[in-house]
Amino acid sequence: MIILQECTSCRCKVLFATDDFFAPAENLLKKQSPVFKADTFTDYGKWIDGWETRRKRIPGHDWCVIQLGIPGIIHGFEVNTSFFAENCAPRISIQAACLTQVNLSEFWPRGDRIGTAASDEEFKAIKKMKSDEWTLLVPMKELKPEHLDTSHNYFFVNSNQKWTHIRLNIFPDGGIARFKVYGIVQRDWSASGPNDLDDFVAMEKGGICVGFSSTQLGHPRNILGLGRATSMEDGWGTARRLDRPPVLKVDDKGIILMPGSEWAIFRLAHPCVITHIEIDTYHFKGNFPDTCKLEACILNTQEEKDCIMQKWNLKQDPKWKPLLSVTKLKPNKRHFFDGSTLQMQDVITHVRLIIVPDGGVSRMRLWGFPRTLFYASK
């Protein structure tokens, strides 16, 4: 989801595909990049890492229905055609729907992947879902297959509505390697009271990364992901800074003396006060940061844009106040900080994580309580 979050939560699932003959639609949702195996064949044909349907000999086109891991506003899609050349789907269109549990069970009785063994009732449900109740987000567009320079086809969406399901149409048949949905999670906060503890930076609650200084091993938004990181790639990892002095020196607290640092800025899911913090360096063993610190503030829309344009970089801006002071980190370890360590109890909307000199963090959790913001956003 954009600078926004990519819907890589393992909670996404394929509910239905018209055809999975050469390769199942579930491959579309795999987090790993597609791979090519030149000499591998199955009983059905050439092994391929994606979704691939038969060459159609009947009227119609192929399509599949994907349930999003978390409901949200969609800002764009990526259709990746890596390793699909002559068998690439020539065209696609993308539709969306917002289905509540009530209307979902009405026309999706089993609520799970419906294969060829679907009951009459389920086929009726599928037929109903083919109706105009789906909103067209991307009208029919041509795809660039692998051999045409790029395999990454991006489609932007201008919609402020919340969606729960996607219908991906391919015309008339063929294959696609991966499908990504970009956007921001929309959680209903109206039911949360001032004493309801939450992780306000979690991607699944609507926290997003809005700017960063560097990324090499993984995007900083990864640190907002579900559970513990699966690898270094599933965290935020920066390149080695080139301004490191030839011989490192430390101060009397053992903190290395460095001119530079790296940073990432996060918009919280809701205004809040933070009471507990976790910084996890899991998987970062020879490349964990020496120290980290956190700063926080309230930003309006324009101020956030300035951050994205990196106008502020690490300039001393009085808006940013310390939340967690400079703290030594350890490799491959969860670091917990409670209220006694935190330097601020103000209501905030944004947090900046600064690591010195470089390295990686795999997860960050910012626990606290929701608050109402009496602040006019521009």
Ligand SMILES: NC(=O)NC(NC(N)=O)C(=O)[O-]
């Ligand atoms: N080379 C192919 O494209 N073969 C077929 N596809 C697979 N996967 O075997 C096909 O006809 O679409």
